[in-house]
Amino acid sequence: MTFTNTALTQDQMASQDSEVIIRVRDLVVGFGEKLVMNRLNLDVYRGEVLGFVGGSGQGKSVLTRAILGLVPIRAGAIEIFGQNRNALDPANRRALEQRWGVLFQNGALFSGLTVKQNIQMPMREMRHISQKLMDELAMLKIELVGLSLDAADKFPSELSGGMVKRAALARALALDPELLFLDEPTSGLDPIGAAEFDELISTLQHSLGLTVFMVTHDLDSLYSICDRVAALAEGKVIAQGPLKNLLESPHPWLKAYFHGVRGERLTSTFGDYRNN
């Protein structure tokens, strides 16, 4: 895999001094006979937004779920904040899990709770703070993600798709995580909503100092907010690095992805924008 090697070395040179938040080494994940991940390597550095791309069914979600510990792994190591999740005792594992927030693709809000209660759920379970402070913090989170305050007492079934994403993001941010996982945050949003959401993630990332791991199909998101991009194909990360490097990569899948009809339209505008 020459592509991987070049991408890795350039990448490592670029961010030599950053701390690695997620380190995946030789990960093997499979279901039955089929291997979804085959000796996969990936690094995510502190303070960056990593965009993660890959064809449908290539296992982007599986990798995310493996990192989160929702899918059993067959071999390899996943270190988050320098700790191997599977080797931790339950108390430390809980502590680790409170340092990340997850935005699921369809929000996964608890349908029987209001937006405010959804946001307070992790606070209530994991922290001992007064109801008043919880209320205030929940309202603060609601405002941070750009929801109107009267959404607080609504149930998830009463929200539009974009509001569900925002509410789910507010819940993911409830415990002020250092690491945020986003699974296709802009899918199902209109272009204006998607652009706003990108901007929101970028703002929050800067003001809260987050590290963001973002699975996405949205080329616009890749161009606008991702510091680095990793591409998944054939069970491996075929390239990771700044988007520029991936655009120049000769790998056939990357060429098809970025220089297909839709990709080309965007890359050309992106190129114009860069040249000006």
Added chain:
Amino acid sequence: MSAESLQYPPEVLLAGVGRMSLSGDWTLAASRLLETNAQKIVEQGSHGTSLIIDLQAVSHLDTAGAWVINKAQRELTQARINVALERIRPEYEAMLREAAYRDFHPPQRNRSSLIFDLLVDLGASVVGAFHDFYRGVAFLGEFVSTLAYVAINPKHFRFTALVSHMESFGLRSAPIIILINILVGAIVAQQGIFQLERFGASSLAVDLIGILVLRELGVLLTSIMIAGRSGSAITAEIGSMKMREEIDALRVMGLSANEVLIAPRVLALVCSLPILTFIADMSALLGGMMVAWGYGDISPVAFLSLLKAAIAFRTFAVGLIKAPFMALVIGLIAAMDGLATEGSAESLGRQVTSSVVKSIFMVIVLDGLFAMFFAAINY
């Protein structure tokens, strides 16, 4: 991470007059400590006229920490004390700005008295009960018109679905129905023999078993079992289809949920329940016969001849006639409650509960009505 295991708990240190310095992790992980320390800032700050808060030693700050610091600052400012934050690390400036204290005005809920609420609830449930009845009748009408439509256009009838539902509602219920009815038959026989023995009339226990089981118990137990087993399944299936917009998908394809989903299920129940009732009757009689033999010394041959003398065909028919009506009530209530499901998982749970409770209640009410009817026509 609980407050006890926190490496650097948040701390407030007094550093001379009108000056304090904060240190440690001002994060949500500190839980209560965060609030008590913020309280400390306010208490100790309110002694002077101005206050400088030094933030240099703060090792971690998150939105919760920024919020309580901002809030303390605000409270002191309102008490006419000048508060300045000093030596803020650049990375925390944005945080303090984002989490600047502001008043949220949540929409006020109207508080009312307990009695008032109780009356409102009572009124709402009475109206709800009437509404339910009205909807039930309307739904029955819809169902009958769907049946009529299917009868005229037989190719719209979903025979495969009917058979598959009959398998899951009927065939797969048979073992548990056989089991409980053998047990109930045995218990009725044992009690009958035990109590009637004192009058020297233990052979009348056979009459008791025959009439009680065939007229009432067989069909009632089967209906209650099916309401719990299949009624709940129908509500849950249709309810989750409603939640996932599958019902709407059918509707926009020009298909009616009534025809595709509900008619086959209700018909399957209507066909299965008489068969199950027959099985239940036979099992209960078998259970009774075994106990009569073992406990009451009534041999099977004697049991059968006593039984033959005690019951007529209509005793058996009364039970069986009721079965399809019970099935109709169970099926319609289950389908109706399924369709009334809203978006949340909680609502689905509520609908399934209400479906089972309502259909068991209605089965018993219907049984009572049938008892009055059969008595009136002397059957």
